[in-house]
Amino acid sequence: MCGRYVSTRSPEDLTRLFHVTEWQPTETVAPSWNVAPTDDVYAVLERTPRGADEASVRRELRPLRWGLVPSWAKDPRVGARMINARVETVHEKPAFRRAFARHRCLLPADGFYEWEQVKDRTSGKTRKQPYFVHTTDGQIMALAGLYEYWHDPGVKRDDDPAAWLMTCTIITTEATDAAGRIHPRMPLALTPDHYGAWLDPHHQDPDDLRALLTQPADGNLDARPVSMAVNNVRNNGPELLEEAAS
Numbered sequence: 118m119c120g121r122y123v124s125t126r127s128p129e130d131l132t133r134l135f136h137v138t139e140w141q142p143t144e145t146v147a148p149s150w151n152v153a154p155t156d157d158v159y160a161v162l163e164r165t166p167r168g169a170d171e172a173s174v175r176r177e178l179r180p181l182r183w184g185l186v187p188s189w190a191k192d193p194r195v196g197a198r199m200i201n202a203r204v205e206t207v208h209e210k211p212a213f214r215r216a217f218a219r220h221r222c223l224l225p226a227d228g229f230y231e232w233e234q235v236k237d238r239t240s241g242k243t244r245k246q247p248y249f250v251h252t253t254d255g256q257i258m259a260l261a262g263l264y265e266y267w268h269d270p271g272v273k274r275d276d277d278p279a280a281w282l283m284t285c286t287i288i289t290t291e292a293t294d295a296a297g298r299i300h301p302r303m304p305l306a307l308t309p310d311h312y313g314a315w316l317d318p319h320h321q322d323p324d325d326l327r328a329l330l331t332q333p334a335d336g337n338l339d340a341r342p343v344s345m346a347v348n349n350v351r352n353n354g355p356e357l358l359e360e361a362a363s
Contacts, residue, residue, distance in 0.1 A: 119200070119229050119231075119260075119287050119289055119302070119304040120154065120201075120230070121151060121152060121153055121229065121347065121350075122152045122226045122227075122228065122229035122230065122260070122304075123149065123150050123151070123152065123226060123227040123229070123230075123358070124148070124149055124152055124158060124159060124225055124226050124227060125148035125150065125355075126159075126225055126227070126257060127148075128140055128142075128146075128159065128178060131161070131178055131225055132178055134225075134257060135161045135223065135259070136176060137161060137177060138175050138177075139175045139176065139177040140177065140178040140179075144179060149353060150353055150354055150355055150358060151347060151350060151352060151353045151357055152183065152226075153350040154183055154197055154200045155182060155183060155184050155197055156182070156183050157182055158180065158182075158224060158285065159178060159180060159181075159224070159225055160178070160179055160180070160181045160222040160223065160224055160262060160264060160285055161176065161177070161178055161222060161223040161224075161225065161312075161316070162176070162177055162179065162220070162221070162222040162223075162264060163175065163177070163316040163317060163318060164177065164318060165318070174317070174318065176316065179283065181283045181284055181285040182196065182282065182283070182284045182285070183200055183284070183285055183287075184196030184197050184198070184199055184200050184284055184285075184286070185199040185200075185202070185212065185213070185263060185265050185284045185285055185286035186265060186267040186282060186284045187199075187211070187215075187265060187267070188265055188266060188267055188268070190267060193267055193269075196284050199213075199286055200286055201286060201287050201288070201289045201304075202263060202286045202287070202288050202289070203289060203290075204288050204289065204290045204305055204327060204330060205290075207263070207288055208323040208326075208327070213263055213286070215265070216263035216264060216286075217263055217326070218321045219318050220263055220264045220265055220266075220318070221261070221262070221264075221316060221318075221326070222262045222264045222285060222316070223261070223262060223307060223315070224259075224261075224285065224287060225257055225258070225259060226257070226258040226259075226260050226304075227257065227258070228249050228250055228252070229249075229258075230247050230248065230249055230250070230343075230347055231250055231292075231299045231303070231340070232245040232246065232248070232300065233245070233246050233299045233300065245348065246342055246345075247343050247344070247345065247347040247348060248299050248340045248341060248342055249340065249341055249343045250303070250338055250340045251338065251339060251340075252333060252334035252337060252338060252339075253334065253337045253338065253339050254337070258304075258306050258333045258334070259306050259307045259308075259309075259312065260287050260304045260305070260306050260333070261287070261288040261304070261305040261306060261307055261315065261330050262285045262287050262288065263285060263286050263288065264283055264284065264285040265283070265284055265285075266282070266283055267281070267282040267283075267284065268280055268281060268282075269281070287304045288304065288305045289302045289303060289304050289305065290302070290303060290304075290305050290330070290332075291303075299340060303332070303333075304333065305330040305331065306330075306331060306332065306333040306334070307330065307331070308331060308335075311329045314326075314329055315329050341360045342360065342361045342362070343357060343358060343359065343360065343361050344356070344357060344359065344361050345361075
């Protein structure tokens with residue numbers, strides 16, 4: 118799974134890297150070295166503005182809440198359990214198949230955390246050692262995601278911004294390379310030449326879409342042990358990425 122990641126790029130950098138045409142400076146997300154489920158995260162997506170022609174698709178940078186809430190959910194708290202979607206079944210699971218067909222996004226990341234069960238040499242007890250997994254060249258990852266709209270039944274007017282909650286999930290696959298030595302699952306990503314096809318809401322063939330997905334950096338990943346401080350979601354800062362003794 119992917120349960121924590123790092124996203125510290127500025128919105129100005131993200132709009133340039135992902136060729137975004139629409140971003141509201143009032144919609145900002147603080148840099149985070151310990152992104153956790155239910156946090157707001159930046160997402161790149163393409164959609165048609167309300168009331169506009171279907172051809173008027175624009176690429177946006179928007180904050181979404183991590184943890185997908187299906188449109189039919191009765192309680193938005195269900196999103197905390199839907200932070201990941203398995204690529205093997207994402208096109209058929211009721212919670213994700215609509216979003217996979219029409220609401221795909223990219224979630225920019227500097228890297229992600231995974232945990233390995235290790236035995237402490239001194240105490241003999243088992244603990245979870247966090248690792249930071251990142252590209253070997255330091256380039257940004259464009260994690261493959263889905264997003265969805267959830268309407269709050271307590272808000273009567275559809276044009277009230279408070280009526281809508283936008284949430285997202287990360288698509289995962291079997292882990293390989295550095296991540297595979299630590300944890301059996303890892304997030305999928307898109308290469309820049311496939312951003313457009315993945316984000317295009319008119320592109321809906323499941324097999325074609327799944328063929329676009331790949332390992333981050335084509336598997337050119339490195340992993341280093343980091344401080345146990347990552348385990349506490351309240352801890353946040355660049356010091357979390359410093360290498361620790363394994």
